[in-house]
Each structure stands twice: as structure tokens, then as C-alpha cells.
Amino acid sequence: MEKLIITAAITGSRISRSQTPYIPITPEEIAQSAYECWEAGASVVHIHVRDPETEIGTQDAELIRRVVEPLREKTDLVLCLTTSGVPGLNFSLEKRMIPLQFKPELASFDAGTILLGGRPFINTPEFLEGAAKAMKEAGVKPELEIFDHGMITTCIRMRDQSQLEDPLHFQFVLGTPWGAPATPRTLVHMVDTIPGDATWSIIGIGRSHLPMSMFALAMGGHIRVGMEDNLYYKRGELVKRNSQFVERIVRIAEEYGREVATPSETREILSLPERT
Numbered sequence: 157m158e159k160l161i162i163t164a165a166i167t168g169s170r171i172s173r174s175q176t177p178y179i180p181i182t183p184e185e186i187a188q189s190a191y192e193c194w195e196a197g198a199s200v201v202h203i204h205v206r207d208p209e210t211e212i213g214t215q216d217a218e219l220i221r222r223v224v225e226p227l228r229e230k231t232d233l234v235l236c237l238t239t240s241g242v243p244g245l246n247f248s249l250e251k252r253m254i255p256l257q258f259k260p261e262l263a264s265f266d267a268g269t270i271l272l273g274g275r276p277f278i279n280t281p282e283f284l285e286g287a288a289k290a291m292k293e294a295g296v297k298p299e300l301e302i303f304d305h306g307m308i309t310t311c312i313r314m315r316d317q318s319q320l321e322d323p324l325h326f327q328f329v330l331g332t333p334w335g336a337p338a339t340p341r342t343l344v345h346m347v348d349t350i351p352g353d354a355t356w357s358i359i360g361i362g363r364s365h366l367p368m369s370m371f372a373l374a375m376g377g378h379i380r381v382g383m384e385d386n387l388y389y390k391r392g393e394l395v396k397r398n399s400q401f402v403e404r405i406v407r408i409a410e411e412y413g414r415e416v417a418t419p420s421e422t423r424e425i426l427s428l429p430e431r432t
């Protein structure tokens with residue numbers, strides 16, 4: 157079976173210190189947490205930055221730089237920068253594409269409109285077209301975030317119209333209160349729908365974090381963990397460091413007999429150019 161890519165989603169855009177004292181907020185905290193995840197075996201980190209004053213997500217280039225630069229210096233991580241902005245605040249296309257300035261190897265691509273955090277997170281066909289074009293021009297591979305089945309249809313149509321390029325890489329986000337449920341059936345159905353040469357990874361939100369990871373492990377998909385998606389290490393126990401989640405997946409994968417991919421192997425699996 158293909159080696160396992162572990163992605164760590166460090167902070168997201170909305171979780172506050174009142175929900176957990178352990179959420180990384182400043183660029184230094186975010187970079188440090190990402191570094192620890194790399195040491196633990198993650199090969200990709202998914203990065204949002206926060207306004208240290210308000211704690212809310214921002215697309216501020218200077219804050220992004222303060223995370224990206226040290227990680228590039230000290231690690232060989234594959235960087236996946238968010239283009240979501242803050243779901244529900246619905247920033248302009250231009251603002252959402254600011255992270256592309258840093259030429260990450262991956263950027264999130266929210267493949268449709270959905271309720272998220274109880275508000276409409278708007279990704280119109282015009283936005284998707286603009287985002288796909290901007291990513292293509294910047295040489296950044298879209299990580300196709302799929303919250304609902306129709307978003308796969310959207311991506312395949314965009315591929316057929318040459319707006320997205322094969323091989324596609326999907327990130328299934330299952331178990332949000334407004335999207336596709338985190339069940340084995342949903343996952344199998346989604347995997348059956350994507351093109352044969354596509355790669356895929358899973359995000360199980362909240363309590364489905366670990367169960368969904370286990371399905372991906374067994375089915376040959378890849379796994380994303382992190383405080384953006386789940387705050388609890390186990391029932392009633394807040395996770396203190398993102399790397400705890402990575403360490404757990406590494407231990408289970410080892411016991412299961414599936415090797416964990418290095419960043420260099422991850423680039424090969426995702427058809428990304430070798431790092432120069």
C-alpha cells in the first residue's frame with residue numbers, strides 16, 4: 157500500500173483561547189507547533205495565521221511570512237497554505253489568494269458553498285474559476301476540500317474544462333454539522349467517485365477525527381489531524397500539542413504496517429516537483 161501522508165492542521169481560523177488554552181495563535185506559536193509536527197512525522201502542514209489581537213484568522217502577508225520563512229529554513233515540510241480566509245466572512249478573491257505570493261506547494265481550494273460555523277461560506281463558480289486560475293499561474297497545486305458530494309462533481313467538471321489538472325488531490329472534510337456525515341459509507345462513496353489517478357486524504361471533524369483516520373489508513377488514503385479539526389485527544393481531554401495527534405497516527409500506522417511518507421516521498425505521491 158502507498159506510504160501514508162500525515163498532514164497537520166495547526167490552528168484554523170476561528171478556535172479561540174476560550175475554547176482551549178492550547179491553540180497556537182501567534183506566528184511563532186504556529187511555526188513552533190508545525191515544527192513539532194514535522195519532528196513527529198507529519199510531512200505536510202496546513203497553515204492559517206491569526207491576528208494576535210483578535211485571535212481571528214487573517215490573510216495578512218507579514219504574519220504568513222513569519223510562519224513560512226522559519227519552516228522553510230528549518231524543515232523540508234510541504235506547506236499547504238489556506239485560501240479560505242475566515243469561512244463566513246467571505247473575503248474577496250484577491251485577499252484570499254494572498255498566500256499564493258509565498259509559492260506554497262499546496263493551497264486549500266474550497267470546492268463549493270456550504271454552511272460552516274453556522275454561516276454561509278461562499279465559494280461561487282466565479283470564485284472557483286478565479287482561484288483555480290490564480291493557483292495555476294502561481295504553480296501551486298490545489299488541495300480540493302470536499303465538504304459535500306456535489307463538490308466532487310464541481311471539481312471533475314472543472315478538470316474537464318481544463319481549469320484543474322490531473323492528478324487531482326482531494327481532502328474530504330467529513331462530520332461538519334452542515335456537510336457530509338463522517339460515516340464509512342460516505343467515505344467509500346466519495347472515494348468511488350473521484351478519478352482513478354487522484355489522491356485523497358481525510359479530515360474527520362470532532363469526535364470522528366480518529367475513526368475516519370482509521371478508515372483512511374486501511375483504505376490507502378491519507379490522514380489530516382490537528383486542532384483546526386478537533387480539540388480533544390480523547391473524550392474529555394483537550395489535546396495540548398498538535399504533535400500528540402501526529403505521534404498517535406505514526407504509532408498506529410507502524411503497528412498496522414503502513415509506512416509513513418517523508419516530505420520527499422509525499423512530493424512524489426502528490427506529483428509535486430522535488431524541492432530545490
Ligand code: ZN
Nearest residue numbers: 168204238384
Ligand atoms: Zn484550514
